[in-house]
Amino acid sequence: MSVSLSRSGVLLVNPNRTEPVVAPLALDYLATALEDSEIDVQVLDLCFSADLESQLQPSQLDWQPTCVGISIRNTDNSCYSGTEFFLPEVRELVRSLKRIYPKAPTLLGGSGFSAMPAEVMKFCQADFGLVGDGEDALPQFVTDLSAGVAPAIPGLLWCSQGEVRWTHPSRAARGRRCRTRRDTKMALRYYEHGGIAGVETKRGCYHSCIYCIDPVSKGNEVRLRDPRDVGAEIEHLVRSGITVLHMCDSEFNVPEQHAIEVCQEIVSRGLAEAIRWYCYLTPAETSRPLIRWLKRGGCAGVVFCTEHCDDVMLRVMDKGFCFSDVQSASRFCRELSLPFLHSVLLGAPEEDCSTARRCIERLKSLEATVSKASVGVRVYPYTPLASLLRSRQSDVIRSNGELAPITTCDLLEPAFFVSDKISSDSAFDANVTRWIGSDERVVYHGLSSGSAKPSYHYDWMKLASAVNAA
Ligand code: B12
Ligand code: SF4
DSSP: OOOOSSSOEEEEEEOOOOSSOOOOHHHHHHHHHHHHTTOEEEEEEOTTOSSTGGGOOGGGGGOOOSEEEEEOSOSBOOOSTTOOBOHHHHHHHHHHHHHHOTTSOEEEESHHHHHSHHHHHHHHTOSEEEOSOOTTHHHHHHHHHHTTOOOOOTTEEEEETTEEEEOOOOTGGGOSOOOOOOOOHHHHHHHHTTOOEEEOSEEOOOOOOTTOOHHHHTOSSOEEOOHHHHHHHHHHHHHTTOOEEEEOSSOTTSSHHHHHHHHHHHHHTTOTTTOEEEEEEOGGGOOHHHHHHHHHTTEEEEEEEEEOSSHHHHHHTTOSOOHHHHHHHHHHHHHTTOOEEEEEEEOOTTOOHHHHHHHHHHHHHTTOSEEEEEEOEEOOTTSHHHHHHHHTTOEEEETTSOEEEGGGOOSOSOEEEOOHHHHTOTTHHHHHHHHHTTOTTEEEEOSSTTSOOOOHHHHHHHHHHHHHHO
């Protein structure tokens, strides 16, 4: 990425050091968009740093960017057992960057940020924030800033007299453009460190699962990329030596037909044999032809965010499918030998021991390659779950284990809901373990704080090992 002192410039910072390492796809896309607008870019990737401060050396002072953009992908790890809250570290980083670059305003963005922007802004004390997609908005922001014009961009947040103010994000601000061209240097570095490179085929999700922030941060209107652009991007990655990929859509099959078209494009470009890739699927739109195309297109494994196997609970969570859909999706995967993972989440409103038991017993019957069951639903502020709990004046559980009325929490710091029929049952973990029995394909992250720190990666690794062993 080129740097000249005469043009506007942006320093893009990736503070994400969470395991598993994940290449910052957002920064690839944003850097390309900035370069297309003739704005200089430098990327400060702190992922492989022992701590955030050590990378902020005086050599960075050689260059004075017009603004410093910080990508907040995750605010926390969303895990009840083994909660990690990442924003205190980001707040320190913002403070340091302001000290190092006193003339450059700090700007926050990213999917974690966009899920609760005002709360994150206030906490991190940044100068600006941008909700939603950055490819159009960020170059516009820098151009306005360089011209001395007050940026007037949908979805912009700024601080004035200690208050966070903002312009409403428009659908357009949530993004229509998904770029194809990208610099693969960064992805390559992660790839060499065992990380999987990402590709997006679309943005947004029109489902409304009650706990999920994707419709909030990405929008509930799906913006599809032309499958030919996706194919070209994958081809570019393969030419750079990157052959293991993750489709970074909220759900790859929302909608199903587009997923099939992407697979067809991969096949028609002759890429299927060269790559191995993973994706999220909803059982709501999983037909046999889809699974057949996934196989043909080089997909090595899929993750179903199933969340439950009991129809009452699936309705409570507003998942948009029922257990018979989960059964058929699993059957198609088994019949066509596509490794698959089911993830279920216990403890949502209305959960009791009998729904939990049904969930685990049915989960086992699906014979997934790997299954993950966890307890405790992260409550994010602008979700249907938060509204439901507020209307019921429910309590949430803070990461220190304390109960607090939801009305007293801004939900920025991790807070979870566990149905009291579960949380009050001291034998719950033991019972779940008993229901799982000797089925080693089911991994359980329980209520007790002693549980191992859960990570998607753990299950991905199990899925990946199963793929390799097959
Ligand atoms: C795919 C995925 C994964 C894959 C990643 C595979 C890979 N190699 O990339 C796997 C399974 C490994 C994974 C793991 C985890 N994930 Co994940 N993941 C996703 C998912 C679906 C896509 C992420 C992505 O790459 N999007 C594509 C990029 C281009 O979009 P973007 O980052 O939002 O960037 C755009 C804008 O936000 C904006 N933008 C971004 N940065 C900036 C900066 C500035 C300055 C500006 C102006 C704009 C801007 O512009 C970009 C382009 O338009 C998201 C949900 C989602 N739909 O985004 C969850 C998501 C990010 N993950 C989440 C979580 C919790 C995790 C884990 C912590 C889970 C765990 N317990 O282990 C780990 C963390 C791993 C890590 N190191 O970060 C949560 C974060 C929630 C939160 N509280 O913040 C999300 C939102 C899912 C959810 N609904 O809860 N994940
Ligand atoms: S289908 Fe997936 S991404 Fe869409 S709202 Fe439900 S959990 Fe979120």
